[in-house]
Amino acid sequence: MTKVDFAIGEAARQSGVKVPTIRYYEQIGLLPAASRTEGNRRLYDRRDLDRLAFIRHARELGFEVEAIRTLLTLQDNPDQSCAAADAIAKARLAEVERRIASLNALREELKRMVKQCASGKIGDCRVIETLADTTHAHGRLAEA
């Protein structure tokens, strides 16, 4: 086996994860501590790149770091049941669907606001009026 190693910058380029983020992942134990050169620079091999790609993809799908930590542990133990992985993915799916529903409601209200704005004076502005409208139930805050 030819052991091919990369510097952190090259690993970042290949994986699409930024250099400081890679160091951060090492710090929080998502990535094993990289081996080092004599000059104290981190070295990465293909397995590390695979792991980074895994993490990046999972982050893109919105999995939290703790969920990814579990998924990585599962990946490292291929003989276990994948029920746990399935549960994590299902929970994430449910979360995404809740977010979509919530954002669709926001979208409708924003559309109404914007549509009714006559772009005149603030005093008559529907955007401001809608926000000032106190006839709203106390709901939960929408993230992002």
Added chain:
Amino acid sequence: MTKVDFAIGEAARQSGVKVPTIRYYEQIGLLPAASRTEGNRRLYDRRDLDRLAFIRHARELGFEVEAIRTLLTLQDNPDQSCAAADAIAKARLAEVERRIASLNALREELKRMVKQCASGKIGDCRVIETLADTTHAHGRLAEA
């Protein structure tokens, strides 16, 4: 005019904004510094409650604090054009629509993952495999 004042706890109950959050809003200048009793307790009147409700509603719609600061300034100057308010609302709408599109894509991928999972061993798990799949372009990370 009977000037009716509330303690912070009552203001929180009426506005649906938590006590520490009200203090936080004062600290960052979103709310004017409340008047105080002799015993140094904050006092709120109806105008403050209106302002709090405005902020809460705007936060529910996902406006950032800086945007709300601008919207509040606009509200305080009813003679200005509401073009700025309109622009802020439109930007937020566009953002929400981008998020929805992005979440819909995530939803599809998660659904595929979950559907293909045979709930057997990790070694054959589609969830893990999908995440490990390196044939992905480098896209942007999805928040939340």
Added chain:
DNA sequence: CTACATCCTCTAGCGACTAGAGGAGCAAGA
């Protein structure tokens, strides 16, 4: 007078990074 609720200020923590300071290592050209 004694509980107890509510209030005060201040500091630190959350998640997942990101930015910047201040310095060391390293490869290539003059």
Added chain:
DNA sequence: TCTTGCTCCTCTAGTCGCTAGAGGATGTAG
């Protein structure tokens, strides 16, 4: 060999919008 300029190192602090907790003052009901 020297120097330029890039990459790398560690460490600390900042981002956003709160939230939690410590430690103490004030207010109110029985």
